[in-house]
Amino acid sequence: MTDEQTYTVATDGACKGNPGPAGWAWVAEDGHWAAGSIPQGTNNIGELLGLLHAIEDHVDVKNLVVQADSKYAIDTYQSWMDSHRRRGWKTSAGAPTKNREILEQLIVARDARRAAGMPDVVLEHVRGHAGHVLNEWADERAVRASTHAAKGVASAWSSHGGKERLDVSTAPGK
Numbered sequence: 053m054t055d056e057q058t059y060t061v062a063t064d065g066a067c068k069g070n071p072g073p074a075g076w077a078w079v080a081e082d083g084h085w086a087a088g089s090i091p092q093g094t095n096n097i098g099e100l101l102g103l104l105h106a107i108e109d110h111v112d113v114k115n116l117v118v119q120a121d122s123k124y125a126i127d128t129y130q131s132w133m134d135s136h137r138r139r140g141w142k143t144s145a146g147a148p149t150k151n152r153e154i155l156e157q158l159i160v161a162r163d164a165r166r167a168a169g170m171p172d173v174v175l176e177h178v179r180g181h182a183g184h185v186l187n188e189w190a191d192e193r194a195v196r197a198s199t200h201a202a203k204g205v206a207s208a209w210s211s212h213g214g215k216e217r218l219d220v221s222t223a224p225g226k
Contacts, residue, residue: 062186065098075197083217121180
């Protein structure tokens with residue numbers, strides 16, 4: 053990969069009930085992927101964790117592009133998390149910020165990239181469930197993880213941890 057080339061990763065979150073058993077996932081353009089389950093969470097937690105793990109798992113990728121179908125995750129990362137921190141982890145209405153622990157981890161991940169001289173992650177919004185192949189794979193992995201979470205187990209899996217890469221040339225089977 054040259055310095056100008058980008059590496060694209062799609063993220064997603066899923067939840068069986070909201071709140072309920074939740075999952076997160078990222079799937080990359082080369083078929084690498086990771087997913088995790090949370091016995092009790094929300095869809096927004098899954099979306100944020102997908103984004104967080106996509107960034108943390110690609111610290112050595114200079115031009116990282118993360119595609120997400122969640123405007124909440126994108127807006128949180130690009131604008132809201134810094135505003136919440138400046139206000140002492142309060143929303144603009146004065147309520148406590150939800151998912152503060154994940155937002156703090158996202159700030160650490162972003163600031164670590166900056167400290168290493170890496171460009172900021174580029175976030176792109178994609179329409180979910182609209183035939184976007186990487187997003188469809190991320191959704192499939194996140195839903196599968198939320199199903200696992202329904203058993204009351206928190207786990208994580210990855211193609212870097214011995215699982216096979218995905219064939220991302222086509223969308224997953226239904």
